[in-house]
Amino acid sequence: MNETFPRPKVLVSRCLGFAACRYDGQILNNSLIEQLQPHVEMIPVCPETDCGLGIPRAPIRLCQAGEGFVVYQPATGREVTAQLQATIDSILTSHPQIDGAILKSKSPSCGLFDTKIYQGIDKPQFLKKGGGLFGEQVLLTFAGRSIEDEMRLTNFSLREHFLIKLYTLARFRHLSEHPEMGPLVAFHASHKLLFLAYNQSRFRLAGKIVANHGRLPAVEVFRLYREELLRILDAPLRIPGVINTLYHAFGWISEHLESVEKEYVINSIEEYRDERLPLQAVTRLIEAHSIRFGNQYLQQQVFLRPYPRALAGLSDSGRGREVH
Ligand code: SF4
Numbered sequence: 001m002n003e004t005f006p007r008p009k010v011l012v013s014r015c016l017g018f019a020a021c022r023y024d025g026q027i028l029n030n031s032l033i034e035q036l037q038p039h040v041e042m043i044p045v046c047p048e049t050d051c052g053l054g055i056p057r058a059p060i061r062l063c064q065a066g067e068g069f070v071v072y073q074p075a076t077g078r079e080v081t082a083q084l085q086a087t088i089d090s091i092l093t094s095h096p097q098i099d100g101a102i103l104k105s106k107s108p109s110c111g112l113f114d115t116k117i118y119q120g121i122d123k124p125q126f127l128k129k130g131g132g133l134f135g136e137q138v139l140l141t142f143a144g145r146s147i148e149d150e151m152r153l154t155n156f157s158l159r160e161h162f163l164i165k166l167y168t169l170a171r172f173r174h175l176s177e178h179p180e181m182g183p184l185v186a187f188h189a190s191h192k193l194l195f196l197a198y199n200q201s202r203f204r205l206a207g208k209i210v211a212n213h214g215r216l217p218a219v220e221v222f223r224l225y226r227e228e229l230l231r232i233l234d235a236p237l238r239i240p241g242v243i244n245t246l247y248h249a250f251g252w253i254s255e256h257l258e259s260v261e262k263e264y265v266i267n268s269i270e271e272y273r274d275e276r277l278p279l280q281a282v283t284r285l286i287e288a289h290s291i292r293f294g295n296q297y298l299q300q301q302v303f304l305r306p307y308p309r310a311l312a313g314l315s316d317s318g319r320g321r322e323v324h
Helices: 031-039 081-094 133-141 156-176 181-190 192-198 200-211 218-232 239-251 259-273 279-292
Strands: 009-013 041-045 061-065 068-073 100-103 115-120 123-130 146-149
Touching: 031 041, 061 123, 068 081, 081 133, 100 133, 100 156, 133 146, 146 156, 156 181, 156 218, 181 192, 181 200, 181 218, 192 200, 192 239, 200 218, 239 259, 239 279, 259 279
Parallel strands: 009 041, 009 100, 061 115, 100 146
Antiparallel strands: 061 068, 115 123
16 A cells, blocks of 8 residues: 655645734634644745735725726725735746645635625625635636635535545646656556546546547646546545445455455445445455455555545544535
8 A cells, every 4th residue: 555645735824823814913723724734735825914914904805896806995995906916916826836725714815705795895785705806816727726715624525525636636746747658557547446436437538548549748648637637526526426436446355255244344335325434434444455365456546545544534424425
């Protein structure tokens, strides 16, 4: 079993545990970010303080203005859109290689989906929820990367998906530094069960790209493969896809098992289906059998260990599996 993991690059809102830079001079501790820190390269940014708004500062508001937005500070009557945008531009161009981001929910700058947007500078009524000035541009600039806010990451399914995607993209980024067909074929093979669990038909399309019947240059194959990879990882794992993949993995070891052992594995998979057992418990069981029988194929499957085991203890209670 391969224990080597890449170190993903993650853009993170600085107020989430790195500095007391909120408008009120507060810092927010976040246990997920604390657990992640030894395993990822964090890039903390704070568009509001980096653009010179100061700490503490009067709160700002995101207001609709035609097709775009203005950022307004009601207490001072100042529009700060231009200075904030200049800092955002600088952040976005300084970190093109990120694998993901964890941003602060609801912030007029960092929010991704739930920032309050007001009707206008002179119309302080609530209009809708959407992305903050920075968050929206992070989603656009880094489309397909593993991007979430700290609130959504309290949902188990989203957190699991975030971690799997983050580490898969980081592995592929490393591979892309020296695009060669051999390592790409090995990457595809070791991710087979994971990608089957995510999206069977997309996995097969990715396989056709790797087969490279058109004899395209490796750089072009990597470009096409990356596009398909982002499609495969577009949505979180769904239980039916995971169940099929668990039975597929089971097929690799079942012939070696006593009937009572087979029954134990099958019962475990079914308990996962019924949300009575975490996925990690079932994959550990299959992994243990794969080690016992020296099954190299299963031991090389990322599906059994998609990210460092130290991150697997993030309270997989089984609750919050489905994304609503
Ligand atoms: S939400 Fe973003 S802009 Fe606001 S304090 Fe945190 S890092 Fe800074």
